[in-house]
Amino acid sequence: MIQLSDAILSLVLLSVLLSLSSNRLMGLVRIMAFQGILVSLVPLFLDQHQGIGAGSILFLQIMILIKGILIPGFMYIAVNKVKMRTEVEPFVGYHASLFTGLAFIVISAYITERLNISLPGGHALLLITAITTMASGLFLLMARRKAITQVIGYLMMENGIYLVGAALAKESHTQYVVEFGVLLDLLVGVMIMGIVLHNINSAFDDVDTALLGRLKD
C-alpha cells in the first residue's frame, strides 16, 4: 500500500509541475481535475486511515465528485463561456516556472528534513508534496496574469493544504460533517469566483488582471 500511496503522491507532484509549465488554459483545467481526484484518493492509502467505514467511502465519493468533476467542470464552463484567449500569459516564463517548481520540491524536502517531526507513518513524501503543492499554488497566484489561472492557483494551494491535513491529522479528528463543510466552501468559492469572472469579462472584455488595477492610492 505504501508504494501505491507514493506513486499517487508522485503523480500529484507531476501534476503540479505540469501545471506550472502548461501554457493552455484548458490544459490547466484538465490537470486540476486530475490533481483533484488524486488528492482525494490520498487518504485512502494512508496508514492511519485503517478502518475505512461507510462514512469515509461516501465522503470519498463526494470529494471526488466535487474536486475532480464539479469544480473543474465549472471552470471548464467558465473558460468556454467567457471565450477568453487560451494563452495562460505568465509574468514568469514557463521554463522559469518549472525550475521554480523544482526548487520548491528541493526546499520542501529540506523543510521536511528540518522539521523532523514524528509523522504518523513517516510520510516524508506526503509532506514534501503538500508543501510543494501549496507553494506552487501561491506561485501561480502571483506569477500569472489571467484571473482564471489565479483561481487554479488557489485550488492548488487548497489541495496542498488538504494534503497537509491528511498527512498530519489523526483520523480521530476527522469529522466528515466538518470536512464536507470545508469542501462546500471551496465549491461555493469557486462558483462565486466564476460568477465574478464572468462579470469581469463582460465588463472589461477580458479577464487580464492587469486591467484590475484601478483601485489604488
Add this chain to the structure above:
Amino acid sequence: MDTFFLSLAVIVCGGVLPLVMHRHFTIMKAGCCVLIAAGCMLGLFDALSLLLHPAVAATYTLPWLHIFTLSFQMDSISAFFLVPIFLISPLAVLYSFHYMEKPEQSFRTAINYFFNAILIVSMALVACADNIPTFALAWEIMSISSYFLVVYDYQNKDTRQAGYLYFIFAQGGAMFLFAAFALIYSYTGSFAFTGFAAIPDTVKLVVFVLAFIGFGSKAGIFPLHIWLPYAHPAAPSHISAVMSGVMIKMGIYGIIRIYALLAVPSMIFGQIVLIVGMVTGVLGVVYALGNQDVKKLLAYSSVENIGIILIGLGVGMIGVATGTDAMAFFGFAGAFMHVFNHSIFKSLLFMGAGAVLHKAKTRSIDQLGGLLKRMPVTGRTFLIGSLAISGLPPFSGFIGEFLIYYASFQGIHLQRTAFILSALAIISLAVIGGLATACFTKVVGLAFLGEPRTDKAAHASEVGFSMQLTMIFLAAACLLIGVLPEPFVRLAFKGIADLPLLGSYNPDIFIDILRNIAKTAALFIALFLVVSLFRKLLYWRKEVSAGPTWGCGFTRPTVRMQYTGTSYAASMIDFYRPFVPVKTLYSGIRKIFPGQTTYHTEVIDVAETNMHEKIVRPLFKLLQMLHWIQHGHIQLYIGYIVLTIVVMLLFL
C-alpha cells in the same frame, strides 16, 4: 460641592436653551446670557467662599462605567482657577449679546452659545478633576467644544485652517497627557491623583516633561504656540477672550497641578519651566511686536504672558528646590496673580479688538487709526488694557509682575545656577516689559490714535451697549487691582495655600510692601490730578487753537503718510533677527515710468516654519512615497501575504 454642580447645571441649561429657542433670536441670547451669568455667579460665589474660608477641600465622587470613578475635588488651587473661569466667561457671553447680531444665523449662534456653555463647564471640571479619567474626560470635552467655537465662521478658509491647526495641537497635546498619566498609572496602579508622589524620581521627570508638553501645547509655550496666532483671530472675539483669557490658563493649571501632585523638590523642574518661560515670553512679545493683525498680535501677547507666568512658576519651583521659602511663595503667588490679571486684561483687549473688527471690518493695524474719537469707550478701555498688559502701574498687570520680580530677587542671594537663573528671569522680565510697552504703544498709537488710514476705519462707530459695559467693567477691574491690590494678592496667597512643598511662609512683610505700592499708586494718581489741575490753571483764559499737525515743512501731508505698524516695529524686529526672520515681498521698479509697485513684509514665526519645513513636509513626503504600497496589483498583494509568512516563520 453641591453649589458648584448646581452652577454647572445652570450653565448647561443656559447652553441648551438657545438650541431649543433659536427661532427667537433676541430672547434666546438674553436667556442664555442670564442663565450663564447666573450659573457663573453661583460658581464664583462657591469658589470665592472656599478660597476665603479655607475648609477641608470639598470632594465628590461618582462611580463610572464600573472601573472608574468620576472624582472631583475643589482645593485652593482649583478654586483660584475657577475664579477667572466664572468671572470672564459670563462677561464674554454678555459681550456677545451685541457682538452676535445676525438673526439670519440664529441657529449657528445658538450652537455657538451651546458650545460656549460646554466650554465653561468643561473648564470648571478640569479645574476640579481629581483623578486621571475625570481629568482626561474634562480635558477632551474642553478641547472639542473650543474647537467648535473656533470654527464658528467656517466659510472662511483661514478659519478652517486655524481650526484644523488647533484641533491637531489639542489632540496631540492630549495624547502626551494621556502618556504622562499612563506612565504614572504604570507605577501606581491606581487612577487616583493622590498616589503620584510615590513614583520614582527619574520617572517623575519623564512624567513632568510629557505633561509639560501636553499642557504646554494648550497653554502655548514656545514652540507649541503656533496654533494660537491662528485660532484666536479666527474665533469670534468673545470666544478669543475666553480662550486666551481663561482656556489657555488651564494648561498652566495642569502644569501647576502635576507639579503639586508629583511633589518633588527638584531643581530640574524649575529649570525647565523657567527657561521655557523666558524663551516663550521674549519671543512671544517680539512676534507680537512684529504682527500687524490686532488679534494675532494679542494672541502672541498671550504667548508672552504665558511666558511670564511660567517664569513665575519656574522661579517658584527653584525656590522650592533651594529651600528659599520666600522665593517659592512669591514665585507661585506671582504666577497665580498674573493668571488672574491676564485673564482680565487679555479678555478686555480681545473684546476691544473684537469691537474694532466689528465696526471697522479689519484687523490690520496698518488700516486703522483715529478710532479713539470714533469709538470713545472702546478706545479708552483698550488703552487701559494696554497699560495693564504692559505691566505699568497703577494698573493690574504690574502687581503680578512685581510679585514675580520680588520672588526672583529673593533668588539673587543664591549660588551658581539658581543665581544665574534668577538673574536671567529678572532680565527677561525687564526685556519683556519693555517690549510689551513698545508693542502696545504700537497698537494704541496706530490703531486708535492719529488719523484713520482707510475709509473703513474712518466710518467706524461705537459698539453696542452690552459690549461697552463689559469692557468698562474689565477696565475698571484693571485699575482697581492696580490701586487696591491687597485683597487680590491675598486671594492669590490663598490660592497657593494647598500647594505642597511650600512650607509655611508668612507673607506679612510683603503685605506691607503691597500697601506701600498701593499708596504709591494712589500718590501717583493724586499727583496726576494735581498736575492736571495745574495744567488747567495754566490754560485758564488762554487762547487754545486747533490746526493741522506740523508736517516738518511738508505742506500737504496725507493720512497715508502716517507711520505704519510695520515700520514702527521694523528696527526692533531687526534686533532679534535670527529668531524673527522677516519675509519681504517687493515687486521692485522695472520700467522707466514705474507703475504701481507693492511692498509687503511679514514676520515669520521660526517655530512654525521650522515645524513645517523640518518635520511636517518631510513626513508628508515620506508618507506620499509609501503610497505605492497600495498599487492595485493583486499578484503583489498575495506576495505581501507570502512575504509575511516567510518573515513570521523566520522569527518563529
Add this chain to the structure above:
Amino acid sequence: MLELVFLIPLFAGIMATFLPVKLGRVILVITALLHVQLTGMCWLKISAPMFDDYFRATPEGTLVLLVTSFIFLFISIYSVSYMRETEMENEHVFIGCMLFFLAAMSMVTMADHLIVLWIAIEATTLVSAPLIFVHRSKEALEATWKYVLICSVGIALALLGSFFITLSMDIGQVDVPLAFSALQAVAANLDPVWLKAGFVFVVIGYGTKMGLAPMHTWLPDAHSESPSPASALLSGALLNCAFLGVYKTHTLLYAAGLGTYSSNVLIVFGLVSMSVAAVFIMNQTDYKRMLAYSSIENMGIIAFGIAIGGLGTYGAMLHLIHHSLIKSSLFLSSGNILLGYGTKLISKTGNMAKLLPKTFLAFFAGFAGISGFPPFGIFISELLIIIGAFRSGRFVSIGIFIFCLILIFAGAARLVMRMSFAQHDEDILVQEKMLRILPSYALLLTSAILCVWLPESLYQTIINAITAIGGGLNG
C-alpha cells in the same frame, strides 16, 4: 436552541432571494428584529446549543454577536431606504445576501470547533462578495475579485494553521475534541512549536480578513466600492468576526504559556496596521477609502490592545464595541453623502454643514468619536489601551501607537473638515431622509450612552471574555 441564531437568517435569506423585493425588505427588517431577540436570549443564556461539539456561546462570541446583531438592525432599516433611493438592480439578491451574511457571521460568533469556525469565516467571505459587486461597475468588480481572492487565499492559510494546531495536539498526546473550549483546558500539553506555527498561519489567515496590514490590501477597495450599508456591515461586523478567530487562538496560546509570543506578534501586526492606515489616511482622496483605512487602524488598535493584556484588553474589547457602532454609523452617513454629492471624491464634496446638516452632524460626531473624543466610547478605550501599554512596559510600541494616532487624526481631520466646511457651489442630488439619518444617530447615541452607562451584564460579559487572557482591571 442556539443554532437558531444563524439558521433563521439563513432561511429568511433563502426566502428573500426568491420572494418579491417588497416582501424581501419586510423580511429583512423582521429578521433583524428577530435576530436581536435571539441574540438577547443567547446573551442571557436562555438557549443552549444543540450541537455542542461545534457551537458554544462563549462570552467573547456573545459580545461580537451582540454588536453584530445590534448594528445589523439599524443597517437593515437604513438599507431599506437606501435601496429605495438607489433603485438597485438585483435587490432581492442583495437582501438575501445580507441575511446570509448575518447568518454566517452569527455562526462565526457561535463556532467553537476550529474547522467550523474556519468554515463560517470563509462563508462570510463568499456570501458578502455579492454585496460588494451589486452595482456591477468596473471598480466594484475589481474590488470583489480582490476581496474574494485575497481573503480566500488568506483564509486557506488559516485552515493550514488550524491543521497545525491539530498536529500540536497529536504531538502533545492530547485527545480532546477539536474545539477551542476543550483545547483551552489542556493547552499546557500542546506542542509549543506547532502551536506557534499554527498561530502564525491563523493570524495571517484571519488577519487577512480582519484587515491587519500587510494583508489588508483588499479592505479599502471592498469597503469603498460596496454600497454603504454593505460597507457598514463589512466594517462594523465582519472585521470583528475575523478578529474573533484571532482572539480565540491567542487565548489558546495564552493558556499554553505562549502568551508573550502571540502578544508580540499581535503588537507588531497592530502597529503595522496603524502605520499603514496613517500613510493612507493622510492625503486620501476618497472618503470611503478613508473610512476603510480607519477600520484598518482600529483593527490594529484592537489587536494591539488585546496583546498588551490587563487594562488594555478591556480597552480593546470596549474599542471593538464602539468602533463597530461608530464606524458603521460613519459608513451609513457616507452613503448619504454619496447620494447627496454623487461622488466619493473628497475634493468634489464640501459645505456639508450647510447642504446636508443632519448628515453632517452624524458624520462629524462619528469622526469625533472615532478620533477619541468624549462623549463617545473610543475615548475611554484608547485611554485604557494607552494606560495598559504603559503598565506592561511597552514604551516603544506605545510611542509608535500614539504617533500613529496623532498622524491619523491629523490626516482625517483635514479631510473631514474639508468635506464639512469647504466651499461647494453645486446643488445636492438627493436630499436627506430621516430614515437614512436616524440609524446613524441611533448607533452614535448608543456609543455615547455606553460611554456614560455600561449595563452590568454587558460589563460582566466583557470581563468574562477577557479573563481567559489575563485581561482585566488588575493587570
Add this chain to the structure above:
Amino acid sequence: MESIVSFCFAILAAPLLSAIIMKVKAYIAGRKGPPILIKYYTLAKLFKKGSVYSTSSSFVFKLGPVVSFCSVVMVLLFFPFAGIKPLLSFHGDVIILLYLMGLGRFFTIIAALDTASPFEGMGAAREAYFSTLAEATLFVILLLFYRLNGSFSFAAFFTGTTAINLWSPAASLLLLVIVALFVVLLTENSRVPVDDPATHLELTMIHEVMILDHSGPDLALIELGAYLKLFFYSAFITCLLYPFQLDNVYLNGLIFYGIMGMIYVLVGITESIMARYKMNLVPKFILTSFALVFFATILTMEFVK
C-alpha cells in the same frame, strides 16, 4: 523737613544744571553761550503761552506731558539726594519707580503717535526701541545692587551704613556700573551720541521729534520733566561716586551737587567731542552697557559667597 527741602531743591536745581551742559558746549565751541538761567526763562515763557493742538490729536495728546512729568516727579520723591532720606521709601520701590517711568514713556510715545505725523511716529519707534534696551541694563544694575547690599529701594542703596558706593569692597564692579549708567543716562535723556537734541533735521531726532507738536505749558511740562529725568540719572551716578557722609547736611549737599555738576560737565564734554552715532549703531552702544553690568553681575559670584 530736610527731605522736603531736598526734594524741592532738586526740582528747582534741575533746569539750572541742564543749562550747564549748554554752557560747556558753548565754551568748548568757543562761544559765550546762553545765560545760565536760560532754562528758567524758557519755562517761564512757555508757561505763559497758549497752545495749538493738531486736529488729529485726542485727549491722549494732552495726557502725555502730564503723565510723563508726574512719573519723573514720583521718582524724585523716592530718591535720596546727598544722603538725605527721601520723602518716601519702602522695600521694593525701585521696581515700581522704573515702571512708572515706563508709564511716562508709554504716554510720551502714544502722545507722539496721536499727532498722525510720520516724523513723530519715527521718533516714537526709536524711543520705544532704545528704552527697552536701556531698561534691561537698569534692571541688571538693580539686581547687582540687590546682591551687593540686599536692599531693594533707592534709599537703602545709597543711605545708611551699607550704602553702595565706590569705596565699598565691590568697587571694581561699580566702576563698570558707573560707565554703564552713564551710557543709560545718555540714552534715556536723548543726548549725543544717541540722539542730538540740537539737530535741525527731524528725521534724525528721537526725543525732540516726538514733542514737535506740543506747545505752551504742555511743552513746558515736558521740558521740565526732561530736566528732572536727567537730574535723576546724574544723581544716581553721583550716589555711586559720593564717597562719604559728613555730619553736616549742608556740606554733604555741597559735595553732592558739586559732583552732579561735574557729571553735567562731562555730558557737555561728551556732546562736544562726539558725533551722533548712526541710528543702527545705537543699539550696540546700549548693549555695551548691558554687557558691562551683566559681566559685573556674573563677577559677583566671586565677591559674594
